[in-house]
Amino acid sequence: MFEVKAEVIASKKITKDIYSIKILSPEISENAVPGQFVHLKCGEDKSFILRRPFSIHRVDGKTFELLFEVVGKGTRWLSEAKSHLTLDILGPIGRGFSIGDNLKSVMFVVGGMGVAPLVFLSDQLIKRKVKLYVAIGATTKDRLLYFMDLKRISYKIFVSTDDGTCGQKGFVTDLLNNALNTVKPEQIYACGPRAVLRKTAEISKELKIPCEVSMVERMACGIGACLGCACKTKGKTNGDFEYKRVCVDGPVFDAEEVVWS
Amino acid sequence: MRSGLAVDIAGIKMKNPLMTASGTFASGREYSKLIDISRLGAIVVKGVTLKEKKGNPPPRICETPSGILNSIGLQNKGVNYFVEEDLPFLRKQKIPVIVNVAGSTIEEYLGVIERINGVHGISGIELNISCPNVKEGGMIFGSDPKMAAKIVKKAKSVAEAPLIVKLTPNVMDICEVASAVVEAGADALSLINSVLGMAIDVKTFRPRLATTLGGLSGPAIKPIALRMVWDVARTVDVPIIGMGGISCLEDAIEFFLAGATAVAVGTANFINPKITVEIIDGLETFLEERGMKSMDELIGKLKV
Numbered sequence: 001m002f003e004v005k006a007e008v009i010a011s012k013k014i015t016k017d018i019y020s021i022k023i024l025s026p027e028i029s030e031n032a033v034p035g036q037f038v039h040l041k042c043g044e045d046k047s048f049i050l051r052r053p054f055s056i057h058r059v060d061g062k063t064f065e066l067l068f069e070v071v072g073k074g075t076r077w078l079s080e081a082k083s084h085l086t087l088d089i090l091g092p093i094g095r096g097f098s099i100g101d102n103l104k105s106v107m108f109v110v111g112g113m114g115v116a117p118l119v120f121l122s123d124q125l126i127k128r129k130v131k132l133y134v135a136i137g138a139t140t141k142d143r144l145l146y147f148m149d150l151k152r153i154s155y156k157i158f159v160s161t162d163d164g165t166c167g168q169k170g171f172v173t174d175l176l177n178n179a180l181n182t183v184k185p186e187q188i189y190a191c192g193p194r195a196v197l198r199k200t201a202e203i204s205k206e207l208k209i210p211c212e213v214s215m216v217e218r219m220a221c222g223i224g225a226c227l228g229c230a231c232k233t234k235g236k237t238n239g240d241f242e243y244k245r246v247c248v249d250g251p252v253f254d255a256e257e258v259v260w261s
Numbered sequence: 262m263r264s265g266l267a268v269d270i271a272g273i274k275m276k277n278p279l280m281t282a283s284g285t286f287a288s289g290r291e292y293s294k295l296i297d298i299s300r301l302g303a304i305v306v307k308g309v310t311l312k313e314k315k316g317n318p319p320p321r322i323c324e325t326p327s328g329i330l331n332s333i334g335l336q337n338k339g340v341n342y343f344v345e346e347d348l349p350f351l352r353k354q355k356i357p358v359i360v361n362v363a364g365s366t367i368e369e370y371l372g373v374i375e376r377i378n379g380v381h382g383i384s385g386i387e388l389n390i391s392c393p394n395v396k397e398g399g400m401i402f403g404s405d406p407k408m409a410a411k412i413v414k415k416a417k418s419v420a421e422a423p424l425i426v427k428l429t430p431n432v433m434d435i436c437e438v439a440s441a442v443v444e445a446g447a448d449a450l451s452l453i454n455s456v457l458g459m460a461i462d463v464k465t466f467r468p469r470l471a472t473t474l475g476g477l478s479g480p481a482i483k484p485i486a487l488r489m490v491w492d493v494a495r496t497v498d499v500p501i502i503g504m505g506g507i508s509c510l511e512d513a514i515e516f517f518l519a520g521a522t523a524v525a526v527g528t529a530n531f532i533n534p535k536i537t538v539e540i541i542d543g544l545e546t547f548l549e550e551r552g553m554k555s556m557d558e559l560i561g562k563l564k565v
């Protein structure tokens with residue numbers, strides 16, 4: 001992990017309230033693995049605002065990208081960041097997705113902004129010639145981010161929108177059972193709202209497919225010191241539990257390890 | 262050794278007056294990846310209890326104007342784990358280590374103290390009778406002067422290392438508690454712990470923290486903390502470690518002027534991991550520029 005002052009190379013509006021930003025940092029770009037995140041200082045020097053966590057969305061040489069939705073004051077500030085602005089960033093942080101050595105086929109389960117880290121992951125899987133299936137869902141058609149790219153690189157793609165403007169009407173997990181009747185991935189990676197992760201964990205357990213989920217929690221330090229970002233996980237003995245840190249023990253967890261209730 | 266910055270807290274010799282606030286710095290390992298923690302005056306570790314404590318359910322953190330609410334709930338793996346797994350790393354830093362001791366009964370506090378008595382590498386005890394995030398113990402001991410005095414007296418009778426007592430701001434009269442614990446044998450005082458507070462999500466009508474209430478820290482509490490340090494410094498005659506919202510050199514200097522012998526930085530580490538060493542550097546320059554030879558020329562020198 002590094003603390004860097006890194007320059008914004010480009011920023012772009014993808015659709016309403018969704019932006020991507022490209023940042024120059026050899027330290028972070030060259031050391032990052034898919035699933036890791038950066039902890040970024042938003043706002044001017046003297047303003048009190050905690051750092052905000054963002055998944056590493058894509059890496060290209062010495063640069064990396066973030067993909068984010070404006071939901072509050074931190075992301076609003078970041079959406080206004082122009083080229084040449086210097087950002088204060090901690091990263092890369094956390095446990096990323098694990099990619100088994102002889103992995104042949106995987107399925108992504110994507111809910112909304114959950115696509116952010118999976119694009120980075122897909123780049124690495126494609127390089128390794130792993131067969132990719134995608135189940136993707138969003139509230140509405142315009143929010144199906146990277147849909148065309150994922151469609152192009154995947155073997156088969158399953159789509160849902162909450163309002164039925166594209167694909168099946170409903171949640172992405174509604175179509176998962178059917179999808180897994182037609183394709184048989186060796187591994188599932190899920191990223192999105194907690195409800196999507198939870199349901200995906202249930203289904204993958206039933207079908208005995210290993211599944212990793214990327215968890216989200218409120219963070220303060222982002223480096224493992226404050227214990228603010230607790231995720232309830234199974235303890236060493238049956239029925240016991242332990243709060244692990246999403247920032248450094250995760251954000252990617254084995255779905256079986258998480259206590260969902 | 263920067264002798265000009267050196268201070269002494271009840272026999273704990275520190276090369277400078279900058280410490281970490283308990284619970285914001287764990288046992289230093291994480292921050293040591295970003296800063297040279299051996300430069301700190303002392304490190305105060307996360308609250309330690311006799312047995313493992315799981316802590317509160319999430320969400321445990323919420324940002325509020327100029328501050329954060331937390332409800333960690335003293336999550337830690339117990340005193341044995343601390344001594345066996347964390348302390349060896351801390352010893353290597355060659356700086357004073359102060360253990361924040363917590364519990365839900367007097368016996369539990371005493372058990373922790375007995376376990377760390379005589380253990381090499383521990384320079385002091387910070388008795389946490391001020392945690393707002395646990396149902397039993399914590400703040401309950403620290404908000405009643407009689408209770409506070411009782412537990413401090415017992416702790417003092419078993420503790421081999423200097424005993425620092427950490428006070429809660431959630432009381433009518435902090436000076437009354439301060440006097441009571443000093444009379445009972447406290448060698449130094451730390452103040453303040455976080456201020457009890459809450460925040461509500463108006464979209465869901467739910468509290469923003471799973472525990473409803475939490476402890477407020479950060480710049481929002483600085484004026485309260487400063488006032489309390491000022492009041493307590495004029496009331497008792499033991500060294501004070503001041504904390505609450507310190508996020509830059511000027512903030513630290515305010516606490517020294519109000520009467521703090523040392524200061525601790527908590528929440529500000531989350532935003533700027535280098536803040537402690539930046540303040541140490543800044544403080545050295547500050548003294549030099551004014552031709553000040555020691556911290557004594559700053560501590561308690563408020564002009565009124």
Ligand SMILES: Cc1cc2nc3c(=O)[nH]c(=O)nc-3n(C[C@H](O)[C@H](O)[C@H](O)COP(=O)(O)OP(=O)(O)OC[C@H]3O[C@@H](n4cnc5c(N)ncnc54)[C@H](O)[C@@H]3O)c2cc1C
Pocket residue numbers: 037052053054055056067068069070071072073074075076113116117215216217218219251324
């Ligand atoms: C490991 C991790 C990776 C993330 N990756 C991305 C990403 O790639 N793209 C992206 O758009 N967002 C991502 N998030 C969420 C992002 O951190 C929050 O949206 C952001 O912190 C909101 O900041 P704000 O100041 O704009 O909002 P605030 O004003 O702080 O809050 C507005 C709303 O945002 C939500 N929120 C705030 N903080 C968090 C948080 N830490 N986690 C989740 N939700 C939060 C809350 O629901 C709140 O109501 C990630 C979160 C985590 C923990």
Ligand SMILES: Cc1cc2nc3c(=O)[nH]c(=O)nc-3n(C[C@H](O)[C@H](O)[C@H](O)COP(=O)(O)O)c2cc1C
Pocket residue numbers: 226228282283284285307308331333335361389392427453454455477478479480482504505506507525526527528529
């Ligand atoms: C996340 C967090 C955890 C804390 N844990 C402890 C603790 O274990 N023991 C303790 O005495 N104080 C604890 N505190 C209180 C701090 O040590 C300090 O008294 C308070 O936060 C005020 O200082 P600050 O504004 O610089 O953070 C904690 C504070 C925070 C923010």
Ligand code: FES
Pocket residue numbers: 218219220221222223224225226227228229245246247248
């Ligand atoms: S955010 Fe501090 S431990 Fe994870």
